[in-house]
Each structure stands twice: as C-alpha cells, then as structure tokens.
Amino acid sequence: MSIGHAPPGSPEPDISPIGASGAFGAPPVPEDGSSPGLQPLDPASSRRARVPRWLRRTTGPVLLLALWQLLSGTGVLTADVLASPGRIAQVAGDLIADGSLPSAMGTSLRRVAAGLLLGLVVGTGLALLSGLFRVGEDLVDAPLQMLRTVPFVGLIPLFIIWFGIGEAPKVAIITLGVTFPLYLNVYAGIRGVDAQLIEAGESLGLSRWGLVRHVVLPGALPGAMTGLRYSLGIAWLALVFAEQVNADSGIGFLMVQARDFLRTDVIVVCLIVYAFLGLLADFVVRSLERLLLQWRPTFTGR
Secondary structure, rough: OOOOOOOOOOOOOOOHHHHHOOOHHHHOOOOOOOOOOOOOOOOOOHHOOOOOOOHHHHHHHHHHHHHHHHHHHHHOOOOOOOOOOHHHHHHHEEEHHHHHHHHHHHHHHHHHHHHHHHHHHHHHHHHHHHHHHHHHHHHHHHHHHOOOOOHHHOOOOOHHHHHHHHHHHHHHHHHHHHHHHHHHHHHHHHHOOOHHHHHHHHOOOOOOHHHHHHHHHHHHHHHHHHHHHHHHHHHHHHHHHHHHOOOOOHHHHHHHHHHHHOOOOHHHHEEEEHHHHHHHHHHHHHHHHHHHOOOOOOOOOO
C-alpha cells in the first residue's frame, strides 16, 4: 500500500480546508471572516439604562426643592427662618414686574464685566511677561506671590480711601480677585509646555515669535481656560462683598435692604440670581473651551 492512498473500502478522508468545516469539529468560519457564534459586544456605557443626561442632572435639584417645600409646608422651616419656594417664586415675580431686579442685575453685570476685562488684561499680561522671560519672572513673580496671599476683601477699606465710594472701588475689588487665578494658571501653562516641542519648533526653523505663537500659546491655552473659570467664580464672590459696601444699586444692595427688613425671601432670590449668573458664565466659558480645544482629546467619563 503506497503512502497517501487509503485502503480499499475505507471512506474518503476529509481533505477540506480547516476554515471550511472548522478544526476538531468546530463550527465553520463565516466567509466574512467574523468569529462564529459570537455576538458583538456593546460598550458598557451603552448597556446602561438609557436615561437622558439632562434628566439625571436635574434629579438632584428637583429632589432638594421638593424636600424644601415639604419642610416649609409642615412648619419645620418657618417663614422667618427660610421662606418657602412658592413664596420665593412669588417675590421674584414681583421684583421682576416692578423692574427692580432687572435693574439690579444690569448694574451687577456691568461691574463684573468691567472688573473681569481689567483682570484679564492685567493677569494675562503679567503671566506672559513672567512666563516667557526670565527677567520678567524675577521682577514680577515674587511680588505677585506675596500679594495673592493677602485676602482681597481686607483691602476694601484701602480701596475706599483711595478711590472713594463710587464704582471705582467695586471694580477694583473684582479686578484684584480675577487677576491672581489668571496669572497663576497662564504662567503654569506656559512653563508646562513640553521642552521637546520647543526643540522640534526650533529644528523646523521657527523664530522666537513663531515658537510663542505656534507652540507656547496653544500649549498654555488649557491652563488659561481653567484660570478663566476660576476667575469668573471669584468675580461673583468679589461682587457680593463689593456691593454690600456703600452701594446704592445692584443685587448686593437689594440684599442689604432685605437684611434690614428681615426679608429672607428677597435674600434667597438675590442668592439664586447670583448662582444663575455664575452658572451661565461658567457655561459660556466651557462652551468656549470646547470650541478652542477641539484638538485636545479628553476623558469624558464612563
């Protein structure tokens, strides 16, 4: 019997390729090359309950509001301690109807805008000077590090002596509060740029200004946006203090009047307005961040 030939009467051997019938009796492999008998796996995030994100984000505030209303309705929270949500909504409607709340919001927004603009110019300018030049760092960084440890609220008496009791001290307080977060984050962003990127830019023949424009500033942009978000939060905090010192208009002025008359409902309305304006400003900055930092992939959670 020659090698390679089956003996007479024996069945013909299966010489089909392994892929056609599968090795060791395994199911055949489909022609498209996919694994047999396996279902595609969905990401873990898609297997979760498909609850809209906006609904998840509003669940907490709605539950808190319901608890607040329940405590007010049962008498646990009396009106002289904290007004009920219904009463606060009614007072807010009255303040909007007589024009006092829109006028106060306009005044406060103008103060924040002026202080924020000045703080942006001063903080970013000093950060560029200190971050790009060693001489600038030697001249600027140490005094700013000393000044930022001084509570800006403690400078209110000096600002009143220097600038009077008009709009200037209020804007100066906001400017001072905005300057330091911007300076620290922009400076850290500039100094955090990878040195290998600088070397690569130099090898490509970029000038000093070209390196600053195409390498340093884009690398420092994430830190600058973070500093801007911090600065906006501090701007509203500084506004609260500024408008309660010798103010005759603004949201803080409404709060001072409400405090004198023990109107907790008006105070809570003003606090809600502060929170809403701060949240709106943060939303604008986050939208700007997504627009300017499209080139940087980030982790968005699971």
